[in-house]
Amino acid sequence: MDCSSSLDISLNLNTKAFGHSFTAELPEVKVSSSAGVEKKWLVEDKSASELREELNRVYSENKKIKEMLAIVSEKYYALHHHLEKLQGLKSPDIDHIGQPPKKRKQDPDEFLGFSKGLSSGKIENSSSNQDHHQQQQQFEQKNQLISCKRPITDSFNKSRVSTVHVPADSSDTSLTVKDGYQWRKYGQKVTRDNPSPRAYFRCSFAPSCPVKKKVQRSAEDPSLLVATYEGNHNHLGPNASEGEATSQVGSSTVTLDMVHGSNRLSLEKNERGTMQEVLIQQMASSLTKDSKFTAALAAAISGRLMEQSRT
């Protein structure tokens, strides 16, 4: 729906009739020799000049409004168009690799970090207040999942899966991706489509962190390690410690210090792009939520449409 291309957003406020200045269009004033008539014309001239001033003022106001509305409309359609593009366009990376893994039915507690350890009271009370909030959110998610009686699948996982390609020495057989977090390996498996084994890691940075990581050497390029992250970290990032890296899984924001050159640049660019997209979406959202703006826009468009339908 690209309205801007088909619809003339000019409000056409009928100001053209006046030209750029009303002075030229005003009736000529003939000066009469008669004193009475002269007086009458003086009064008329005075009211005419007042009228002229008023009209000029209204005209300039209309002009300003028209310009502003044109700009706002242009921006609005641009934003709307961009928003639609974003909504219709999923990240090819995520879409491709983040396809729902063939998973057996999982215990929501397990996936969200409310694991056996937690339920049995084995968990250390190391979570900060921030963590508490995140855990609260996860608890709500968990409740949702339980109430839905649905295994954690497609939509849930899709939004929280991201992939990172990390250059690694092809002679290095250890499937480790240093991203600053602490990972505990809990399994390794040789998959059908890739001769190199896939390693399974859990985040051990925080006891209840539900994030999992799969690391496998790329089948196409053995010098690349493909790390797939699932879930969101429910603890502070590792920046405070040794890694100097952040991986906000799920929000598709990935920054890795050990990624060099163009890879790193593209990642940072991606991060900035995501930020801009968020801002744009917020702007579009706030514009559409602004009742004054929508009312003015609706009035302008409907007026314009009515005018077009008449002609």
Next chain:
DNA sequence: CGCGTTTGACCAGCGC
């Protein structure tokens, strides 16, 4: 001894 890794067994989803 505690912690992390390894690895074979097991489980569950899916296609046939």
Next chain:
DNA sequence: GCGCTGGTCAAACGCG
């Protein structure tokens, strides 16, 4: 129902 496959478990093992 059966086999294949990916994901997870947990006992065994190694290391500091």
